[in-house]
Amino acid sequence: MSAIIKHIEINDIKVPVVFEEQKSLPTLNLQLVFQNSGYIQDKNKSGLVSLSSRLLNEGTKELGSTEFAQKLEENAISLTASNGFETFVIELSNLKDVSEKSIKLLTKLLKSPNYSEDTLNKLKTIQIGALKRKENDFDYTAKNLLKSTLFKDTPLENPSSGTIDSLSKIELKDVKKFLNKTINLNNLIIVAGGDFDYKEFTKLITPLLKTLEAGKKQEMSKISLNSKKQEETLIKDTQQAYIYFGSSYNVDVKDSDAYKAKVASFILGGSGFGSRLMEEIRVKRGLAYSAYGYVSINKSHSFFSGYLQTKNETAKEAQQLVNELVAQFVKKGVTQDELDAAKNFLTGSEPLRSETLSQRLNRAFTLYYRGLEQDHSTLELEKIQDLKLDDLNEYIKSHKEINNLTFSIVRK
Structure with missing residues (x-):
C-alpha cells in the first residue's frame, strides 16, 4: 500500500497527514514535522534550534531526564x-499495544518540557565541548569554511550546531520562545504509518492535537545564492589538504526540468567510480581517495557542492x-555512454528507495512538502528514461553559474 494524503480538522484548522497502513508489523511510526522551523530560524542566535531540539530530549519538567x-x-x-535546515521534527515509534501510553508521554513532553537553567547549561556545556573537540577535525573545519564563504549573509552561513561564542549567549527564554512559536497546529504536518x-x-492522535495551540505557520524564506570565483584557505598542521567547493545552481524543486539536474549531477560527481570527478581525479591521476x-x-535553496582530500603538495593541482x-x-556536456549508464542506475535502483515503510513515508512527505504530486517520482523516472542526449547537454550548458566555484581549503 502506498501513502495517502489526508487532513485532520482540529478547531477549524486542517492539519495535513501523510499516512500509510502497514499490517506486517504491529508498530506505530509517527513524525510531527514543523515546517520552516529548522536552523533557518536561528537568525543571530546560531545553534538555538539545535539546543531546542536537544532540550526536548531531556524529558518533562516534572519527571526530569532520567x-x-x-x-x-x-x-x-x-x-x-531533531532538526534539519528547514524542519523541526519530533519522532515517535513503538509497538502497537503501547501506543496510547506513548502518545500520552509525548503529550506531557510537549505540554511541559524540561525548562530549567540546569538543563540548558548542561546541554550548552556538552555542545561547546563537542565543538572544542572538533577544532582539530579539519574536514569539519573545511566544510564550515565553505558554508561561511559561499552562503555569506544567509541563514546557511553558520553551522547548525552553533559556535562556542553563539551558544554561550543563548538563554532559556530564547529556547522557550522558539518552541512556543514552532510547535503549533498551523505549522504541523503529520507523517505516520x-x-x-x-x-x-x-482517534489515537486527536487528543494530542487538541492540546496544541493554533499558532501561526512559519513562512518559507527563499535563499538566493550568486556565487563567485573565490578561495578561502586555512593553514593548519595537517597531514593532507581538505578541499570543499561549491557554486550557485539555479533550479527550483518544481521546475519541470529538475530531473535533468539529477541526471547531470549523477554523471558529474554523484555516481562513485563512474563519475567524471572520481574518474579524472582518483583513477587517472591518483590525487585523492574519493x-x-x-x-x-x-x-x-539549491546549489552545487563537492569535496576531496589530497596531499598538501598536490592541493593546487587538484583544485x-x-x-x-x-x-x-558545462562546455561539452556528457556522452551517450554516460547518459545510458545514469539511466540504468537511476531506474534500476528505484525499488531500493521504497523498500521500507520509513522510506515510503519520507518520500511521500517530501513530495507533499515541496508541493509535488504523489506520482511525481514515477513520472520523473519515465522522463529520465526518455531523456535525449542533446536535450540533456543543452540543459547542462544553460547552467554556466556552476563555473563560479568557491573553494575552502584547509592545508599545511
Whole structure:
C-alpha cells in the first residue's frame, strides 16, 4: 500500500497527514514535522534550534531526564526531537499495544518540557565541548569554511550546531520562545504509518492535537545564492589538504526540468567510480581517495557542492583540475555512454528507495512538502528514461553559474 494524503480538522484548522497502513508489523511510526522551523530560524542566535531540539530530549519538567527516559525504556518507546535546515521534527515509534501510553508521554513532553537553567547549561556545556573537540577535525573545519564563504549573509552561513561564542549567549527564554512559536497546529504536518487503519490513527492522535495551540505557520524564506570565483584557505598542521567547493545552481524543486539536474549531477560527481570527478581525479591521476560533487535541490535553496582530500603538495593541482572538469562539463556536456549508464542506475535502483515503510513515508512527505504530486517520482523516472542526449547537454550548458566555484581549503 502506498501513502495517502489526508487532513485532520482540529478547531477549524486542517492539519495535513501523510499516512500509510502497514499490517506486517504491529508498530506505530509517527513524525510531527514543523515546517520552516529548522536552523533557518536561528537568525543571530546560531545553534538555538539545535539546543531546542536537544532540550526536548531531556524529558518533562516534572519527571526530569532520567525518570522520563526510564518510562520510555520500560515500554520500548523511542521518542526523539531533531532538526534539519528547514524542519523541526519530533519522532515517535513503538509497538502497537503501547501506543496510547506513548502518545500520552509525548503529550506531557510537549505540554511541559524540561525548562530549567540546569538543563540548558548542561546541554550548552556538552555542545561547546563537542565543538572544542572538533577544532582539530579539519574536514569539519573545511566544510564550515565553505558554508561561511559561499552562503555569506544567509541563514546557511553558520553551522547548525552553533559556535562556542553563539551558544554561550543563548538563554532559556530564547529556547522557550522558539518552541512556543514552532510547535503549533498551523505549522504541523503529520507523517505516520503502521498497524493502524486511518480511522484508528485519527482517534489515537486527536487528543494530542487538541492540546496544541493554533499558532501561526512559519513562512518559507527563499535563499538566493550568486556565487563567485573565490578561495578561502586555512593553514593548519595537517597531514593532507581538505578541499570543499561549491557554486550557485539555479533550479527550483518544481521546475519541470529538475530531473535533468539529477541526471547531470549523477554523471558529474554523484555516481562513485563512474563519475567524471572520481574518474579524472582518483583513477587517472591518483590525487585523492574519493572525490564527489552533487546538486542539492531544496525548497528554500539549491546549489552545487563537492569535496576531496589530497596531499598538501598536490592541493593546487587538484583544485585546478576541479575547475577544469566543471568547465569542460558545462562546455561539452556528457556522452551517450554516460547518459545510458545514469539511466540504468537511476531506474534500476528505484525499488531500493521504497523498500521500507520509513522510506515510503519520507518520500511521500517530501513530495507533499515541496508541493509535488504523489506520482511525481514515477513520472520523473519515465522522463529520465526518455531523456535525449542533446536535450540533456543543452540543459547542462544553460547552467554556466556552476563555473563560479568557491573553494575552502584547509592545508599545511
